[in-house]
Amino acid sequence: MKKKIFIIIFFCLLCLPSLGMLFFKTDVSVEQRQVQIFPSIKTGGKLNVKFFDQLNDYFSDNFAFRQNLIEADAIIKKNVFRQSGNEKVIVGSKGYLFFSETLDDYLGQNTLSKREIYSCGRVLSLLQENVEQNNRQFLFVIAPNKNSLYPEYMPKRYIKTSEQNNYSLLQAEMKKENINTVDLKKMFIDSGKEVYHKLDSHWNNQGAAMGCNAILNYLGKDHYDYTNERHTIKKNFSGDLYGMLFPKGNKKDTNVIYNKKKFVQSNFKQQKSYRYIN
Structure with missing residues (x-):
C-alpha cells in the first residue's frame, strides 16, 4: 500500500x-x-x-514554477559556489552583476582586425565629412562597458589577455582620422563616481547626466547641467541583470533622483524660454 x-x-x-x-x-x-x-x-x-x-x-x-526553480538554482550557485545561474550574467563581487556578452571586450580577445578597425574609422570619416558639408555638427560617442569601468569587481578567474580591445583600437583610429568624439570612459573613470547600476547593464541617472553634459558641452549647446543638481539616492530601480538571474526576486537597485525631474528648453520667436517639469 x-x-x-x-x-x-x-x-x-x-x-x-x-x-x-x-x-x-x-x-x-x-x-x-x-x-x-x-x-x-x-x-x-x-x-x-x-x-x-x-x-x-x-x-x-x-x-x-519554472522561475521559482530558476531562482532557487541561482541562489545556491551565487551564495555557495559564487557562480551565475544564467550564462548571460556574470556574478561579481560587492553585489555587482555584469553582462557576459561584454566579456570578450573586457578580456581583450576576439577584437576586430586592423582592416576592420580601419574601415570603421574610414566610414566615420566619410559620415563626418558629409554632415559637415551640410553645415551640421557630427559627433560619434562610444558608451564604455560596465566591466571596463569597474574591473576590480569582476571575478578573478577572468584574466585579461590584452589591454587592447575594440574600444581602445577604435578610439586610436578615430584620433588618426580626426573624428569628433568624446571619451566617456576616461571621463567616467576620472570622476570616480558610480555611473552604472550594480544590478543592471545600463547607466544610472548620474551616468546619463554626465554623458549628456559632456556631449552637449562638446557641441556647444545650451543645456541645464544636472551633474551639479541636488539629488537624493533611492533604492527603487529594477535591474535587468538581476531580473535575468532572479526572475522572481524583488531586490531593488539604488539610483540618483534629481530634484528637478525634467528640463525643457524651447525656442519661440528667437526668444529662449526655460521651464521645469516636476
Whole structure:
C-alpha cells in the first residue's frame, strides 16, 4: 500500500509542472529574451513539421514554477559556489552583476582586425565629412562597458589577455582620422563616481547626466547641467541583470533622483524660454 502511495505522489509531482500551467502563468519579460509561443499545427497552409520541437520549447519556457526553480538554482550557485545561474550574467563581487556578452571586450580577445578597425574609422570619416558639408555638427560617442569601468569587481578567474580591445583600437583610429568624439570612459573613470547600476547593464541617472553634459558641452549647446543638481539616492530601480538571474526576486537597485525631474528648453520667436517639469 505504501508503495502505491509513493508511486501516486511521484506521478503527481511529475505532472505538477504541466497541470500547473493551467493556473500559473509564467511572466518571462524580466528575463530579457524571446520566448516560444504555443505553436500552430499549420504554417502557411502547410503542416508544421517543427510542431513538436516548438511545443517542447514552449513547455520549457512556460511550465509552472519554472522561475521559482530558476531562482532557487541561482541562489545556491551565487551564495555557495559564487557562480551565475544564467550564462548571460556574470556574478561579481560587492553585489555587482555584469553582462557576459561584454566579456570578450573586457578580456581583450576576439577584437576586430586592423582592416576592420580601419574601415570603421574610414566610414566615420566619410559620415563626418558629409554632415559637415551640410553645415551640421557630427559627433560619434562610444558608451564604455560596465566591466571596463569597474574591473576590480569582476571575478578573478577572468584574466585579461590584452589591454587592447575594440574600444581602445577604435578610439586610436578615430584620433588618426580626426573624428569628433568624446571619451566617456576616461571621463567616467576620472570622476570616480558610480555611473552604472550594480544590478543592471545600463547607466544610472548620474551616468546619463554626465554623458549628456559632456556631449552637449562638446557641441556647444545650451543645456541645464544636472551633474551639479541636488539629488537624493533611492533604492527603487529594477535591474535587468538581476531580473535575468532572479526572475522572481524583488531586490531593488539604488539610483540618483534629481530634484528637478525634467528640463525643457524651447525656442519661440528667437526668444529662449526655460521651464521645469516636476
